[in-house]
Amino acid sequence: MNIEVNSRNLKFLECFASDTRIKIIELLNDRPMNIKDLAEALGISSAIVTKHIQKLEEAAIITTESVPSTRGRQKICHLTLESATLQFRAKKQADQNRYAVSIPIGQYSAYEVKPTCGLCSDTKIIGMVDDPRYFSDPEHVKAHHLWFASGFIEYRIPNYLVGKQSVRSISISLELCSEAPHYNENWPSDLSFFINDICLGVWTCPGDFGAVKGVYTPVWWEMGTQHGLLKQITVDADGSYIDGIRISDCTVKDLAVSYGEDIRFKISVPETASHSGGLSLFGKQFGNYDQDIQVYVAY
Template structure:
């Protein structure tokens, strides 16, 4: 329960490790100290502790996951700002656990952009590694060559791409939420371009999101000789989440999908599909960045947070 910064957080034993890990880093601790003075957004925190905004975003996510802070999106003239708040004045940790206590686990799978099960796109579209383009719409058969597994960037002007994520959480566990995250952006780095992007999970679709071209930071991609000069080099980290009673995109309501709709079954893969349409002229298209591109060190990530019952004897034998 979020009580502002007026109470002591009695950390559930299941989160002891998360909290200790969060507090073990001086930069994350500095973020907590800054927020103890009042709410701040990501750019304000980055300036205050003199580290990059992507790093602050990563640290904020870790602190939020540990229950030490909470964040809200606030509309601004340039879109939305993530405003961070401290949750409590301090923490209190205990080693013993009650036999009925539950343990919260996190299941993560990352798939590189080239590990799709099927793809259908129109020209111009391509797959790339740091060394250069390895498949393009000039020879569509290359999109199914084994070399595609090495790709870490996918550009689609229009089309869809499907991924199968392994899933093996027992049905006796309670699923708290499921997330899909990826760094994406409008491909053409022009102010008059846009793209309509939608994500589908097990044949259930989120609301369509219109991406517009933002002023992007230049990454090392623009130093690559082969990289087209008119393409964006960084994107935004988009996080689609499905909970028991709602679905969101970056904390904004994004449709009526619920966990029950997904019909998650142990040992059955979860199908994730991206679709892009480019309504304007010139067509904006979409880029999905992998680890070697953009500004976030991740591929397409599936996260499932689930809860299981902890038993005293089990905890003592760990």
């Protein structure tokens, strides 16, 4: 997530002006906690904790859920934001020309997957679990969540450039994690990202997350994996980055984006990787972020 340092993002920036809110983030980094437990750990009242939690929730740093308890209901707090990059210098006007595309998880154009694997819509599993043939089922376009142990999935990004326009940068935001049988939060996976068959770099996902219910994951989904991590992949004139951290020297010129040709985006988990831990992808109505694959092309 990129955050511009300006007055529009004050709610987010103000969250770090409080020692108490920083301590809450540290506590929630270890495990989800309810308001009472946070208050006891911090040595302050539940009312004060609640006010701090509201600010953190408004900034989308944490999420809360109300669950039954022995005395009515309790609010459980979860740390959902993994990282954020502060952008101090505003982009030049020339970089403001861009278009955005939202690509549903199920609208892939090519795949090669091996079990464990499967896909589902927001209401049901599509086909049979662990049978790669169902990735060709016509209903795959309705998928909001998919997973596989090794292989790749590829999407086509429309290219709307005309005349002498050229790509300045491509940013892709998506929620993803590893894929372990059932789930395993300590299950690293080396995920390789490609545009037009050019490797942007590799990122190692730490695990397959299922200990806590995804904020938007349907109630009926009880198959282990619940949510992923929101990552932003960017390639520009200087190199390729994930959440602002450089992963390679590949630049946007290396991608050879041509007029009239789609931009192909692929995520690969080769069996030969040091950590071949699979891939899980989440779209709208699944995971912790109610979004599909968001693409921004600046020109």
